[in-house]
Amino acid sequence: MADALFRAIAPTPFVTVQDAGRRGWRRFGLAGAGAMDKMSLVIANALVGNRPTEAVLEFAYAGGEWTVEAASCRIAVAGGAFAVTVDGTPVPSLASTVLRRGQTLRIGGATRRVWGYLAVAGGFDLPLAFGSRATHARTGIGGFEGRAIRAGDTLPLRGNEAPNEPERFLGDDPEEDGPCRVVPGPQDDYFDRESLSLLLSGAYQATWQQDRMAYRLDGPRLTHVKGYNIITDGIVPGCIQIPGTGQPIVLMRDAGTVGGYPKVATVVEADLGRLAQTRPGGAVHFKAISMMEARAVRQRFLARLQLIAEEVNSPLPRAAV
């Protein structure tokens, strides 16, 4: 049997293989990486019958052109509202579809959100690097040769043919709004009370300075009361660093493992993917919650991910949606 391959004809510039990210290596300086929007990762995988954390292709704003060098494969796209076509025919959004040998899948520009996820049933047959297939392009670890996908790359697939199953649909796009919840700290004592209330009451905007490492926000400036250098300590995705400019930088999945700017607060996991999906110019409002409240928010978020995966696996007829 010939190898089943998924070929990049004309990928957009920042397509990377991502999964739920790696754990356990931060003490050696390895970032977790993983999907910027975990909910969309789960949805894309559920639509093709994969486990929620299977590796997918992540892209920003558009996905480009792809084809399959195998009898067929089942694919699904989630995340932003992308214009998806197979040989020019539009594919319904948030639904799986079969791509046959020689057909061209085109993932055009999204009308909203930033990140998109292309899942293939059975997944990509790529090696684990430090327990995960997530790409950390900055250090050349994981995914496909540790880098973004280029035109002509062929990614090995685990199956040579789309599984003989009905297509899956997701009824409603699980859109959420509301403020971006944060737990104050660990270095909220580097700021005066006015600055903290500015962070929580101010209107911030996403800017073009956003990538897998960090999102810079534009809005009210915070004032440091103890300078803006701390003794370098651990950071996690979601930490809101305030450098000398006083403008917030939200650290994302590819951020380094330690940093030397004070962290005024940390975005909770349930809202980090939503923040990542905010386009430049989009509004960002923060709301402070306690560590115990954050635990409850996280539990509800994880339960919701599970519910969505189950809903997709027992779909309503399309007509009823």
Place this chain on the structure above:
Amino acid sequence: MRGTFGASGDIIIYPRFLPVGDSALSVELGDVIDAGINALVRALDRAIAAANIPGIIETVPSFRALMVIYEPEEIDPDTLIADLKRLIAGGLNAHAANARSWTVPVAYGVPVDDDLREVAAATGLSCDEVVAMHSGADYQVYVIGFVPGLPVLGGLPAPLHLSRRPEHRQGIPAGSVMIGGMQGLIVPMTMPSGWYTLGQTPLRPFNPGENNPFLFRLGDRIRFRPITARELDALAGVSSDVYLDNGT
């Protein structure tokens, strides 16, 4: 338990347990870069590993703080803090059983000596004096991070403490031996840096293909030994084990 005065005159008592989002805590043991406090951080790290507390996913030691990443589904933050307080109250053993020592060869001023001369000018020392001072000191790995395997070293002699450059330089190659602020480091992979390059070592702190990809461990002791550019070439690709003075 220890205390310091905060910016507004309030007294800060350590340890402090600070929330980092919904699934991490920063346990601060002090607010200075200091061998004793860093030894406590590593001691707490070992104590946590030995205690096998359910729900802890990973820990990230740094100069004066230990980040504890946990799964709140398995342990709630209040219980975790209580467990950590109990561990600390029980006494931490700061004497690491198997600290290792390395002698790291460095070709100073190689391939170019621009930064070395800049450091000399800024410190009022000659280039030879900078080399003698840098290679005459005992260092310890305080932090591994930012990029994979990068050892951040404490022990840099005070006359060599220099502010980092305001702007990062791109493309600092693997094997660069650098200084910045109060610290030293050995570059594991091409990266940007605002620090000063004193020379090159044949050692590679990160070797992704190997069984043990990370050369250094927290607490390892390091001395630098001057070599010539010619020796640097001859040592390229030599197994790192030869630079290990003791320990395994």
